[in-house]
Amino acid sequence: MLRDAMLVAGKDLRVEARTRVGLGQVAPFAVLVLVLFGFALDPDRGILEAATPGLFWITVLFASVLGVQRAYAVESGAGVRDALRLTSLSPGGMFLGKALALAVQLLAVELVLGVGVIVLYGADPAGWILLVGTALPATAGIAAAGSLSGVLAVGLRVRETLLPLLLLPVLAPVLLAATRAFEAALDGSPADGWPWAGLLALFAVVYVGCGIGLYGTVLEES
Amino acid sequence: MSIGNGQSAGTPLATQDTRSVTGHPTTGSPATRVLGIIVLLCLPLVLWLSFVATPPDAVQGESVRLLYVHVPSVTVAYVACFVTFVASIMWLWKRSEWWDLVGSSAAEIGSVFTALTLVSGMIWGQITWGTAWEWDPRLTSTLFLFLLLVGYQALRAASPDRSSRSRRSAVIGLLLVPNILIVNRSVQWWRSLHQDATLFRTDLDFRIEGLMLFTWMFTTAVGMVLLVWLLFHRFRVGWLANRVEERQLSEAVAARRAEATP
Amino acid sequence: MAPVIHLRDVVALLGGFPALTGVDLDVDAAELVALVGANGAGKTTVLRVCAGLVPVDSGTASVLGEDLTRNGRAVRSRVGLLGPSGGLYDELTAMDNLRFFARAARVDPADVDRAAERFGITGRVADSPVVRLSTGQRRRVALASLVARRPQLWLLDEPHGGLDAEGRDLLDAVVLSAVASGATVVIASHDLDRTSALGCRHVTLAGGSVVEGGPDAA
Numbered sequence: 001m002l003r004d005a006m007l008v009a010g011k012d013l014r015v016e017a018r019t020r021v022g023l024g025q026v027a028p029f030a031v032l033v034l035v036l037f038g039f040a041l042d043p044d045r046g047i048l049e050a051a052t053p054g055l056f057w058i059t060v061l062f063a064s065v066l067g068v069q070r071a072y073a074v075e076s077g078a079g080v081r082d083a084l085r086l087t088s089l090s091p092g093g094m095f096l097g098k099a100l101a102l103a104v105q106l107l108a109v110e111l112v113l114g115v116g117v118i119v120l121y122g123a124d125p126a127g128w129i130l131l132v133g134t135a136l137p138a139t140a141g142i143a144a145a146g147s148l149s150g151v152l153a154v155g156l157r158v159r160e161t162l163l164p165l166l167l168l169p170v171l172a173p174v175l176l177a178a179t180r181a182f183e184a185a186l187d188g189s190p191a192d193g194w195p196w197a198g199l200l201a202l203f204a205v206v207y208v209g210c211g212i213g214l215y216g217t218v219l220e221e222s
Numbered sequence: 223m224s225i226g227n228g229q230s231a232g233t234p235l236a237t238q239d240t241r242s243v244t245g246h247p248t249t250g251s252p253a254t255r256v257l258g259i260i261v262l263l264c265l266p267l268v269l270w271l272s273f274v275a276t277p278p279d280a281v282q283g284e285s286v287r288l289l290y291v292h293v294p295s296v297t298v299a300y301v302a303c304f305v306t307f308v309a310s311i312m313w314l315w316k317r318s319e320w321w322d323l324v325g326s327s328a329a330e331i332g333s334v335f336t337a338l339t340l341v342s343g344m345i346w347g348q349i350t351w352g353t354a355w356e357w358d359p360r361l362t363s364t365l366f367l368f369l370l371l372v373g374y375q376a377l378r379a380a381s382p383d384r385s386s387r388s389r390r391s392a393v394i395g396l397l398l399v400p401n402i403l404i405v406n407r408s409v410q411w412w413r414s415l416h417q418d419a420t421l422f423r424t425d426l427d428f429r430i431e432g433l434m435l436f437t438w439m440f441t442t443a444v445g446m447v448l449l450v451w452l453l454f455h456r457f458r459v460g461w462l463a464n465r466v467e468e469r470q471l472s473e474a475v476a477a478r479r480a481e482a483t484p
Numbered sequence: 485m486a487p488v489i490h491l492r493d494v495v496a497l498l499g500g501f502p503a504l505t506g507v508d509l510d511v512d513a514a515e516l517v518a519l520v521g522a523n524g525a526g527k528t529t530v531l532r533v534c535a536g537l538v539p540v541d542s543g544t545a546s547v548l549g550e551d552l553t554r555n556g557r558a559v560r561s562r563v564g565l566l567g568p569s570g571g572l573y574d575e576l577t578a579m580d581n582l583r584f585f586a587r588a589a590r591v592d593p594a595d596v597d598r599a600a601e602r603f604g605i606t607g608r609v610a611d612s613p614v615v616r617l618s619t620g621q622r623r624r625v626a627l628a629s630l631v632a633r634r635p636q637l638w639l640l641d642e643p644h645g646g647l648d649a650e651g652r653d654l655l656d657a658v659v660l661s662a663v664a665s666g667a668t669v670v671i672a673s674h675d676l677d678r679t680s681a682l683g684c685r686h687v688t689l690a691g692g693s694v695v696e697g698g699p700d701a702a
Contacts, residue, residue: 007587011580077573080572082535083571086535086561153377162376169366172366173401196411199411202404206404214314218390383497475505475692478691482691
């Protein structure tokens with residue numbers, strides 16, 4: 001299963017390397033959202049500073065919706081899904097591979113956004129161990145839930161509009177937990193943040209497990 | 223799936239003979255009629271108990287009467303969602319039409335009752351707390367449960383055929399319970415960190431006893447009977463819809479065959 | 485020996501449309517069969533049913549000894565399907581596609597290189613994203629991918645379409661050598677001259693069922 005996961009992840013990342021849709025479109029979109037939040041909220045940085053963790057993670061959530069759509073759009077081409085089903089790839093491996101490639105791309109977007117909030121919102125990246133310790137499980141959870149929701153919407157005519165409706169209610173606790181953990185890190189009280197990182201890890205484990213177990217069920221249909 | 227013979231073997235919820243005296247298919251049966259009569263007879267009693275017989279609460283005043291709607295509907299909503307969760311697991315295991323219909327019927331009824339829970343909760347909150355919405359863990363998780371149920375039904379409506387419908391919705395049905403647990407836990411932590419005084423106002427802590435307690439339990443019991451009654455009917459509507467779909471398909475198969483062989 | 489494909493009264497519904505309305509078909513091992521018929525007769529769906537990609541809604545179906553009504557998955561890794569669009573990742577190069585699908589099907593990389601060379605996927609063609617290739621070149625990539633897998637059952641949907649004369653001859657040679665080595669080939673085609681020249685047994689479909697060349701007529 002891990003071999004299949006690496007193969008699928010490698011293929012998805014290779015598509016990204018050749019097309020640069022994530023880097024060239026999703027990441028700039030995310031930065032744009034940050035700028036727009038700046039316009040909407042406060043130019044003198046008072047509110048922005050307080051809201052930085054939440055805005056950061058909301059933006060990541062938006063980017064993840066686009067990322068999931070892109071991840072499944074590359075194989076929406078006629079015959080590609082048939083070709084994939086005719087291979088001996090295990091469904092669990094395919095799920096893990098998709099989630100892994102998505103997680104790598106989301107981490108890149110988060111890195112760009114991190115620089116963005118430092119520059120635009122004047123955030124001070126204190127307590128970076130907690131920041132990383134939050135971002136990793138949060139991203140794993142988003143990628144797992146995203147890959148699972150994504151496959152649920154595959155092949156439907158309304159997939160673009162249905163995906164956020166399925167994905168965002170599921171990701172709500174990730175937003176809550178990751179925001180609180182980032183707040184703790186930026187306030188310089190990391191001890192308050194670690195339980196949230198633990199909750200994020202639990203979320204990731206639950207959704208990786210569900211994804212491995214359920215991905216095949218959805219793929220089986222024609 | 224079999225074409226042309228919608229046998230109802232092993233389907234206790236499905237009526238064996240779905241034709242009424244008028245000759246049209248019906249979702250009623252002696253059992254559902256009894257349930258329906260119980261509900262209809264109890265509703266005036268519920269109204270009388272909650273509006274006339276019980277006194278206004280010492281602290282909350284008349285607004286306590288809203289809780290006679292709120293508490294039973296939240297109970298019914300959560301029971302219905304749990305039925306969907308169990309049915310989704312059973313579908314993934316047995317892959318039977320029966321479990322698919324139980325799950326989807328319960329989800330539909332569940333979404334109505336979660337909506338009722340939210341609305342009655344908000345009205346009560348407006349009167350008691352002065353704000354319609356508090357980020358109370360239970361209310362917030364109910365909101366996300368409602369949103370996920372909306373997604374469940376949107377997914378079913380968007381799926382082109384029965385197999386795809388059952389597979390995809392069973393996955394969401396299975397996620398209902400883990401999702402609600404995680405949302406609930408995270409909102410609880412969040413609120414306890416803030417120590418928001420509004421949540422811990424003592425006026426929530428009113429005394430429940432005597433006739434009020436009885437009204438509460440009685441209304442909840444009526445709500446459960448209502449759930450079962452609706453579940454029977456919704457299941458049978460789904461069952462009949464599947465039979466209609468099968469009949470249309472076998473007619474389409476026959477028509478296409480006839481065109482091909484002169 | 486049991487037939488490689490054995491379909492009886494197979495009905496397949498695609499999103500509510502009765503694509504197959506009761507297909508009877510027997511194909512023996514190392515046999516070469518052409519499915520012919522008008523557009524929309526159900527040729528493509530028969531191939532996809534045989535590949536385990538379309539569920540059988542009623543009737544009995546077994547392919548390579550696997551019962552398709554119970555488990556369509558088992559047969560998938562043993563058949564090769566050449567769809568009308570090839571089933572390639574547009575963004576990846578021809579070689580990337582070949583290597584990915586080969587590794588996914590656990591095929592020896594050396595077989596992939598050999599197949600690629602045989603179908604002229606070398607140099608610029610090999611390193612171009614599939615989206616920039618012509619229809620015929622894409623068809624060659626898809627064929628190379630199929631040949632490298634050495635499936636026991638070949639399901640070819642309009643394989644000659646888009647190929648140049650040399651490509652068509654190459655395809656015919658590959659098909660004949662596959663049959664000679666014991667593989668079974670089913671071709672859906674409108675090109676009756678070509679399939680007759682190949683020596684195919686013809687089975688005619690209309691309205692989602694077999695009207696000529698089915699097991700009753702034989």
